[in-house]
Amino acid sequence: MTDKNTKKQLPGILRFLIRLFQIILYIPIQIIFIPFAIIGLIVGIYKEMGKSKKLGVSFSAIKALQYRWIMHYFNTRPDHLSVAFTKKFPCESHFGLWSTMGALIISQRLFGFTTRLGKLVEPGEETLDSTAGIRVLMFDKIMEKYVDEMEQIVLPGAGFDLIALQLTKGGKVKVFELDQVNTLNVKVETLKKAGIKHDWVTYIPVDYANESWVDKLLEAGFDKTKKTLFLWQSVSLYLEADIVKEALRKMADLCVDGSIIAQDFYSKAFLSGEISKLAKRNMSMIARMGEPSTFGIDMSDDPKAAVESFLKECGLKMTEYIQFGEKLDIEPFYCIVEAEKL
């Protein structure tokens, strides 16, 4: 029986008392952490916003790495590589993250005081809060599902995602990661500093908006006759619609039978901020750092059909469709899909 089920079966009053007791234990730990948290916050903001701007590193990619760090320490997804990476990464502070979240991490580990950071929801019950974490887990699963059967894996807009390093080490599959020049250069430098082996991955700097990523991929040794997995995680929302369409059409052109393109889409309503004020605030912050969210799909009517028809326009057939929050009475806001060449 899972811990969650056991807790559900406890009488309400007992659950309330346990929670109260946990809060009473948590408060002094949090008080001890306050001075460190203040310093950590200042260091963290300086590195995430100041240093990243100076180095021209993608802020949205930093945020995605931060979430992987959080998931590791809150026991929802082990990721030692991302932690080792963060420790040497110039645009994030391991100390800053620990000092701001340490009291919660310790309280969860010592006496089970769980906040939303340490909880995973059931499939179909994803909310906006849980999306950042669940999406990472779902893309991990896609990668795990295909890693042994594919001959090539391409991550366009890989950011600081280290899943390819985790799952393809020692394997036969060829891996290509593309991202903007500065982001990718800082990634490789940080991998070296952290002593993380990465020599089997080909890193290709590119700007989708102004360069042909296909030419660069082919120059780097991509083989059009080989079965390929494209993993396009949370990139399209930062691109203009015509660039998204063109990128997908080109991916379709590069696919032989059995190749898969996995990606995610946000709804237009989500991007406009109609669905959540908090999400709107986060997107505005990322936009102020130079990455406005631009591309979404109208999911207000029949989201599955809308995504399917968009993919069709790009020469793709949808083979898998996962809509977040499908079991909840909420407006569709996000989905992960797999597709193959039409």
Ligand SMILES: C[S@@+](CC[C@H](N)C(=O)[O-])C[C@H]1O[C@@H](n2cnc3c(N)ncnc32)[C@H](O)[C@@H]1O
């Ligand atoms: C939210 S991050 C996602 C990173 C990674 N896929 C992950 O899940 O952690 C978006 C990524 O898209 C990249 N990106 C956005 N616009 C781009 C462009 N025009 N050319 C190349 N990469 C771009 C950013 O540099 C960033 O790494």
